[in-house]
Amino acid sequence: MKKLQSTPDFHGLPRLQKLTIEGCYELEEIHPSFGSHTSLEYLKVSYCTKLRMFPTIVHMRNLKTLKINGCNLKDGEIPSGIGELSNLKELDLSDNDFSLLDISISQLTCLKVLKLSLCDNLIELPDLPSRLVILNASYCKSLTTIGNFHRNCKWLSHVSLNETTIQNDGERLLQSMLEGNAIENGSMLFLFPGLEIPMGFTPPLLRGSRYTFQLPENWRDDFSGFLICAVSNYILISTDILKISVKQVSSDVSYEDDVVWEESDGDRITVVWYVSFGLLRNVAWLVQTYKALSFELAEYECSGFGVTLVAKKNRSGLTETSTINSYDYTRVIKIEHDKASDAIMISSSV
Known part of the structure; x- marks a missing residue:
């Protein structure tokens, strides 16, 4: 399967709930029929470094975990519709080449985990959803500022920003976390x-x-x-x-x-x-x-x-x-x- 260049038609799998595509180094396209799967709950596409054609996932309203990591995706290549995934709890976009996240992550009201580590070109973090618990943006070597992404995140309790070039924002972020909902129990x-x-x-x-x-x-x-x-x-x-x-x-x-x-x-x-x-x-x-x-x-x-x-x-x-x-x-x-x-x-x- 490592020489797979395109996935087959997915129309024959209407009840598909979990899919992992990993280490398909020649894969360039995921069949457009994939975007119509409304039953999918878990999707992982990992280390498919030639992938450039990713169907919209706006209809995957039951998706809870989405992992697209190690695929060298650049600006504009993140699949459209992520901001519409109202049930998404975990989003992993680690080890990609985009510099900005042009998706409405703040609209993902159920999102608890966001992983962006090893995105060397990422220069800033987007506004984040209020119920986020874990943020991992370690080894993002171009990340220089955190802005006010955390201002509404009162559940934030695990933040990893090591090996970035952020300066002088640590105390501000820590104090914000200590004012959140983890303080009591x-x-x-x-x-x-x-x-x-x-x-x-x-x-x-x-x-x-x-x-x-x-x-x-x-x-x-x-x-x-x-x-x-x-x-x-x-x-x-x-x-x-x-x-x-x-x-x-x-x-x-x-x-x-x-x-x-x-x-x-x-x-x-x-x-x-x-x-x-x-x-x-x-x-x-x-x-x-x-x-x-x-x-x-x-x-x-x-x-x-x-x-x-x-x-x-x-x-x-x-x-x-x-x-x-x-x-x-x-x-x-x-x-x-x-x-x-x-x-x-x-x-x-x-």
């Missing part, structure tokens, strides 16, 4: 180039991958969760899973050997986690009376590491309080209790 993961966030982190990051955090009085009442920040290089974020262990420690631990992080030549990426107290409510020892916790990034080294608390937000300040939980689509961060070490394990997939 959710979690967040944020990967961003540069050192804007760690330079302003309070209290400051410390050298290494371990941090002992002194808990203020009434911390469970006045704050909503932990914000954890690590500074490292490409080696750290190239791994599949990152794990942070959290343990209780004595409040009289000595800090004489702690060294404050300072920028170094190897620092390339900032990783930020947010974990709400709501996700930790079943941890028996995490109670108001404890005075200090130790956080450690397991197995991997980083040059700087730190923890702070995020103040509670006034519920009236949240613009969206729908009972529909967008986080049910995917778990950004996994919380486990390691009984052997009596530690909380915070795991995130990158």
Whole structure:
């Protein structure tokens, strides 16, 4: 099938629900009859690098997952009608050659996941739908600004923008995410180039991958969760899973050997986690009376590491309080209790 140049007529498959076309390097055209399939729910066209004729998909109203990645599609070659797919939940256009997305992504009111990584020519992000949870635009080397794409995205909780050339927008985007709906019972993961966030982190990051955090009085009442920040290089974020262990420690631990992080030549990426107290409510020892916790990034080294608390937000300040939980689509961060070490394990997939 790798030498397939054109697909057959699809009229004989009226109930087709799932289709994957992958690694057909000679494929140039998908038959126009394909555009009339209203029952299709999953479509993946991957690494068909000569594909230039893609039928409109405007009639695929039941489509929930659309993946067209690694096809070298240029401006104007993205199939028309994507903005009309009212039930679409996941859109993957990674590893293509377009510079602008001239489709109305903001109209996709059910979209939860948008993947645009490895689009080397992409120069800006479009307005995004309000219920988006995951955005991956890593390795978009021409991406220099994020604009205000996130202003209505109150469910946004996993953003990857590493290996882009974006400057000075990290703090603004992080604060916007912390004002969203994940603040009370959710979690967040944020990967961003540069050192804007760690330079302003309070209290400051410390050298290494371990941090002992002194808990203020009434911390469970006045704050909503932990914000954890690590500074490292490409080696750290190239791994599949990152794990942070959290343990209780004595409040009289000595800090004489702690060294404050300072920028170094190897620092390339900032990783930020947010974990709400709501996700930790079943941890028996995490109670108001404890005075200090130790956080450690397991197995991997980083040059700087730190923890702070995020103040509670006034519920009236949240613009969206729908009972529909967008986080049910995917778990950004996994919380486990390691009984052997009596530690909380915070795991995130990158």
